[in-house]
Amino acid sequence: MKRTIAGSLVALLLAAACGGGPGGGPPAKLTDGKLVIAVINDQSGVYADLSGKNAVEAVNMAVEDFKAKYGDNALGGTVEVLTADHQNKADVAQQKAQEFYERSNADLILDVPTSSAALAIADVAKAQQKLYINVSAATTVLTGKSCNKYTFHYAYDTYMLAQGTGVTVTQQGGKSWYIIYPNYAFGQDMESSFRQAVTAAGGTVIQSDGSPFPNTTGDFSSLLLKAGSLKPQVLGAMQAGGDLVNVVKQYNEFKLKDQNIKLAVGLLFDTDITALGQDALAGTVYTTPWLWNMDDQSKTFADKFLKRTGIRPTFAHAGNYSAAWQYMDAVRRAGSDDADAVVKQLEGYKFNDFFIRNGFVRAEDHWVQHDALIAQVKPKSEAKETFDYSKVVSTIAAEKASRPLSEAGCSMPK
Amino acid sequence: MEYIALQLFNGLVNGSFYALLSLGLAVIFGVLRVVNFAHGALYMLGAFAAYLLLQDFGVGFWIALILAPIGIGIAGMVLERLLIRRLYGLDPLYNFLLTFGLTLMIQDGVRLRYGLQGQPYPAPAELAGSVSAGLVAYPTYRLFVIAFSIVVCVAVWFVIERTRLGMIVRAATERPELTRALGINVDRWVTPVFGFGVALAALGGVLAAPMRNVSPLMGSELIIFAFAVVVIGGMGSIAGAVVAGFLVGVLASLAAIFNPALENVVAFALMAIVLLVRPAGLFGSLEARS
Numbered sequence: 223m224k225r226t227i228a229g230s231l232v233a234l235l236l237a238a239a240c241g242g243g244p245g246g247g248p249p250a251k252l253t254d255g256k257l258v259i260a261v262i263n264d265q266s267g268v269y270a271d272l273s274g275k276n277a278v279e280a281v282n283m284a285v286e287d288f289k290a291k292y293g294d295n296a297l298g299g300t301v302e303v304l305t306a307d308h309q310n311k312a313d314v315a316q317q318k319a320q321e322f323y324e325r326s327n328a329d330l331i332l333d334v335p336t337s338s339a340a341l342a343i344a345d346v347a348k349a350q351q352k353l354y355i356n357v358s359a360a361t362t363v364l365t366g367k368s369c370n371k372y373t374f375h376y377a378y379d380t381y382m383l384a385q386g387t388g389v390t391v392t393q394q395g396g397k398s399w400y401i402i403y404p405n406y407a408f409g410q411d412m413e414s415s416f417r418q419a420v421t422a423a424g425g426t427v428i429q430s431d432g433s434p435f436p437n438t439t440g441d442f443s444s445l446l447l448k449a450g451s452l453k454p455q456v457l458g459a460m461q462a463g464g465d466l467v468n469v470v471k472q473y474n475e476f477k478l479k480d481q482n483i484k485l486a487v488g489l490l491f492d493t494d495i496t497a498l499g500q501d502a503l504a505g506t507v508y509t510t511p512w513l514w515n516m517d518d519q520s521k522t523f524a525d526k527f528l529k530r531t532g533i534r535p536t537f538a539h540a541g542n543y544s545a546a547w548q549y550m551d552a553v554r555r556a557g558s559d560d561a562d563a564v565v566k567q568l569e570g571y572k573f574n575d576f577f578i579r580n581g582f583v584r585a586e587d588h589w590v591q592h593d594a595l596i597a598q599v600k601p602k603s604e605a606k607e608t609f610d611y612s613k614v615v616s617t618i619a620a621e622k623a624s625r626p627l628s629e630a631g632c633s634m635p636k
Numbered sequence: 637m638e639y640i641a642l643q644l645f646n647g648l649v650n651g652s653f654y655a656l657l658s659l660g661l662a663v664i665f666g667v668l669r670v671v672n673f674a675h676g677a678l679y680m681l682g683a684f685a686a687y688l689l690l691q692d693f694g695v696g697f698w699i700a701l702i703l704a705p706i707g708i709g710i711a712g713m714v715l716e717r718l719l720i721r722r723l724y725g726l727d728p729l730y731n732f733l734l735t736f737g738l739t740l741m742i743q744d745g746v747r748l749r750y751g752l753q754g755q756p757y758p759a760p761a762e763l764a765g766s767v768s769a770g771l772v773a774y775p776t777y778r779l780f781v782i783a784f785s786i787v788v789c790v791a792v793w794f795v796i797e798r799t800r801l802g803m804i805v806r807a808a809t810e811r812p813e814l815t816r817a818l819g820i821n822v823d824r825w826v827t828p829v830f831g832f833g834v835a836l837a838a839l840g841g842v843l844a845a846p847m848r849n850v851s852p853l854m855g856s857e858l859i860i861f862a863f864a865v866v867v868i869g870g871m872g873s874i875a876g877a878v879v880a881g882f883l884v885g886v887l888a889s890l891a892a893i894f895n896p897a898l899e900n901v902v903a904f905a906l907m908a909i910v911l912l913v914r915p916a917g918l919f920g921s922l923e924a925r926s
Binding site: 266267268270271272405431432433434437439440441443444445447448450451463464467468471472475476477480481493494496497498499502 | 638646752754755758774849858861888892896899900
């Protein structure tokens, strides 16, 4: 009798010692007493503004908010955020990822814009059997040919952009397209995704041309003149960042709009709108996973972000916050930072947060499916504040915004 | 046909920038024997100066077109006095390294403050329209760029070929020792000439602001072409720099008709051919290089 009392006393004590915070349940067991999240992105190049240092800040915010909600010890140890600049180079990205996983015991790598760098890290994650959630790269290859058990693709991909912008613009009467794209992995992927989407929606792509990448002269006038002579209803510009800014500037210069050649932009970040001036893009329809001013919960996040960084968040910033949060939550549910256990928690998980709507993590290819938005740039006269750039036109349901599994070409090794 | 004609104009617009940049490089190289790698960064500063004048002081394009080159030109003269001057006695590689280092510092300085994404800059209202040209409405501003840079190039050529000042500069370029022996103070002209070359780069920058993305890297991308142009025209040759500038611009645009990717290759292909056939460049003389 005595023994059983002592036994239950010990059990009680143990339970009290480990007893969880508001979330209930015992805290997670961390293999090395801490959870390490490594953000690898561009901190000095063309994509530094759209993700970069402020994406790291977003992850820090997620960690703080997570602790505030579940208590300091909810994950059974400290959460550390590391960061590195991959300079948009695949080899640097690969080396940094290796270092983080091996030497810093990173449990997760986040962000990683630039498709080639993103794909390089997917291979490292696979070899190291550690988690990797990509937020800022667009290539569908991450969940296609290069898919693996430890790699997830979070915010957007070229399929989503093409389904949104390509289909919407074609259905609105823009039947004939001339596509110009930067001639490298991202641009080629965009070109084929858009070609497919436009054709499926009943339009035709008259012609498409690759522009040199990087475009050293910053000049796109020859392609724009060609657009003038081909007379398509839509000029589809797949360039990103600084190249896109040059295309739009020169599209306006040549007044192609007055000739009824509509501009459709493949990928647009708020930072591009800042660089061009809102009115240069007014009326442009584009696809985005998220807008900071789309609803109240997004605005709440955007207000906090503005206080910390001085700017409104791009979808890459918000996506990193959300991905970091969902990862920590999966660790909490799994009760462990063991990669296989966390993958098990993530696969098939259904969720909603301020960034992801109708979220569902597909187990077959690790694409995180969710609603996408068709947005339109407002003229400056309608803006209520500096960063009030766009409004939501319509929502694309998660299933429609996601590439059908049959087209993914992913054979997930178990 | 119309398309080719318009493409020719595009070539002239690009050529205008090559000509302005390589003209400055040629003047500086001619007199100082310095390969000014910072030229592209100074061109970028010109564009940013125009942007800042508009943003912070409400100063428009036309005044910026005068103020920015003067301001950046003076900054260039300070640079010459403080740094570049100290390396004349050494191997030209040292100044190459110095100006390359300056480029990185200027670019990163601007990047820290303004980010990489670029800043908006509108075309002046007077030139915001366009001229109907069949296929497309050709922007008036582009026509202005061509005309303006031709005027500047001709003016510079006139000063150098037809005035006494120009004669001194030319003499100092070709036979510095002999010019000194004739009692002319060559060194007095070194700083102003550098400042002038820099001002030309800044002028190009202001002209580019309404057409191109005003970003810290805009110059680093263009400078490589300007160097190719200088080599094609002949190191230190004024007329060579201008002619080669427009030639490269036009040929590159025409090549782009066949394949957009060719646009970037033409300048270097031409450079290789010129170096094989006329190693001193189209207008260069071998003497002037020694």
